[in-house]
Amino acid sequence: MNRMLSRFALPAGALLVLWILTACAPLSPLPPADTASDAMPAAVTVDVATVIGPVSPLLYGSGYGPWVSLRPETLPLAYDAGITVLRWPGGEWGDHNDIRYPQLDQFVELAHQMGAEPYIHVRFLDSTPEVAADVVRHANVEMGYNIRYWAIGNEPSLFEAGDHPWDAAAFSAEWRKFAAAMKAVDPTILLLGPETHQYTGTPDVDPVDSSGRDWLRTFLAANGDLVDIVAVHRYPFPNNAERTSATIPDLRADAPRWTEIARNLHATTMEETGRALPIAFTEVNSHWTRxxxxxxxxxxxxxxxxxxxxxxxxxxxxxxxxxxxLLVTGGDSGFGLLEKYGPRPSYFTYQLYKYFGHTLVASSSPLDDVTAYAALTADGALTVMLINLTDVEQSLPLAITGLDDPAGERVRQAERRLFDVEHTAEMMGSVDTTAPVVLPAQSMTLLTFP
Known part of the structure; x- marks a missing residue:
């Protein structure tokens, strides 16, 4: 067993305000990278002078619920995960069970210990606006938690399939009553919705109700003035009747789709509301099955x-x-960043991003299945994330422009952290970046130029 796999077997304030002010509109596509020549491989390029904008501090989120739990072995890992927002209770559980205040209090304590913003989903099925308002009252008035992020119901686009009489129009009208009651208790809360399932922005596959109405568009037409963040869910696999798991080529081909899907969500939101509202994906994983x-x-x-x-x-x-x-699951499913006694590989994705910068700048890669993302930290360091989704080692030159570095000294060496089959987001020391950067097969590499 290799070193990394054996390890797996062992028993945000002012920046967010800036983000909300600048982040709602979609970007124009960046120009494509030049095609590599036969003589010299084309370079990964980073243009520090072309600032895309702040990285939202709420992108590094996860979910948690009363049906899962952290053990003494995994609590320290959760505290150190780098999770910035924690959604609760989420999933189907949240629409079939009432929130008990002791449970909510324990969740908020966990979120605070993790350094994460709590995000609460109140029950919609078999509940009332008054009950939802009471949850807000307990949390933000009586307990003073000042929880900002709230949602009403989970994946309502599946309600009819579960024999619940809520089509898109009826749900949207009732959601409005819940929203008004909750905001009457605390006008400062931010509501996310509608949290429909399997959004892609493709009309022939997006969820519709029994009358053929598009769920997201119906909701936005009715509640575009009340919803604060437009939220949907997506799990790309399984995508067949047999519910077979994805292969590596399947997952590799899916990653670029998220660019188009995010742009579609921005566009749909603008079309239906006339506003450039923030968008969110509040349940994400590669598979929706166990x-x-x-x-x-x-x-x-x-x-x-x-x-x-x-x-x-x-x-x-x-x-x-x-x-x-989800944050943690046992051996019956692979969802969790953590399993019963330790980390799963996706935990180390978050570990690597803990060191990524906060201000995104332009970057590009000459290879389709090698991607590059670059950002500046608060103290001016440049971070470059290189993700090699291919099955072979890649060696690529790195061309950095726009950095305040007249003598070119800063770009000669970088600190390197590596996540691959043998390394768990570990510091690997310094690397000479005047030579092509070596990216192991199936790996993530983070370079930091102080």
């Missing part, structure tokens, strides 16, 4: 690399929030 122990299931190395690339694409497309599903 797939586990496959080459590309959620507990695999490749799914962790896919998640890393998806994160880079979402920040490039100005997405405000992403919450991966």
């Amino acid at each position: 797939s586990i122990r496959g080459e590309a299931t959620p507990d695999s190395l490749f799914s962790a690399l896919w998640l890393g690339d998806v994160l880079g694409r979402l920040m490039t497309e100005r997405v405000t929030m992403m919450t991966q599903f």
Whole structure:
């Protein structure tokens, strides 16, 4: 067993305000990189002078619920995960059970210990606006938690399939009553919605109700004036009737789709509301089934690399929030960043992004399955994330322009952190960046230029 896999077997304030002010509109596509010549491989390029904007501090999220738990072995890992927002209770559980205040209080304590913003989903099915308002009252008035992020119901686009009489129009009208009651208690809360399932922005596959109405568009037409962040869910696999797990080529081909999907969500929001509202993907994983122990299931190395690339694409497309599903699961599914006694590969995706900068700048890669993302830290260091989704080692020159470095000294060497089959987001020392940068097969590399 290799070193990394044996380890797996062992028992945000002012920046967010700036983000909300600048992040809602989609970007124009960056120009394509030049084609590599036969004589010299084309370079990964970074243009520090071309600032895309702040990286949302809410992109590094996850979910948690009363049906899972952290053990003494995994609590320290959760505290150190780098999770910035924690969604609760989420999932189907949240629409079939009432929130108990002791549970909520324990969750808020956990979120605070993790350094994460709490994000609460109140029950919609078999509940009332008054009950939802009471949850807000307990949390923000009586307890003073000042929880900012709230949602009403989970994946309402599946309600009719579960024999619940809520089509898109009826849900949207009732959602409005919940929203008004909750905001009457605390006008400062931010509401996310509608959290429909499997959004892509493709009309022939997006969820519709029993009358053929598009769920997201119906909701936005009714509540575009009340919703604060437009939120949807997506799990790309399985995508067949047999519910077979994805292969590595399947997952590799899916990653670029997130660029188009995020742009579609921005466009749909503007079309239906006339406003450039923030957008979010509040349940994300490679599989929606309990797939586990496959080459590309959620507990695999490749799914962790896919998640890393998806994160880079979402920040490039100005997405405000992403919450991966789920923080921890046992051996019956691969969803969790953590398993019962330790980390899964996707945990180290978050570990690497803990060192990524906060101000995104332009970058490009000459290879389709090698992606590059670059950002400046608060103290001016340049960070470059290089994700190699190919099955072979890649060696690419690095061309950095626009850095305040008249003598060219800063770009000669970088600190390197590596996540691959043998390394768990570890510091690997300094690397000479005047020579081509070597990227191991199926890996994430973070370079930091102090």
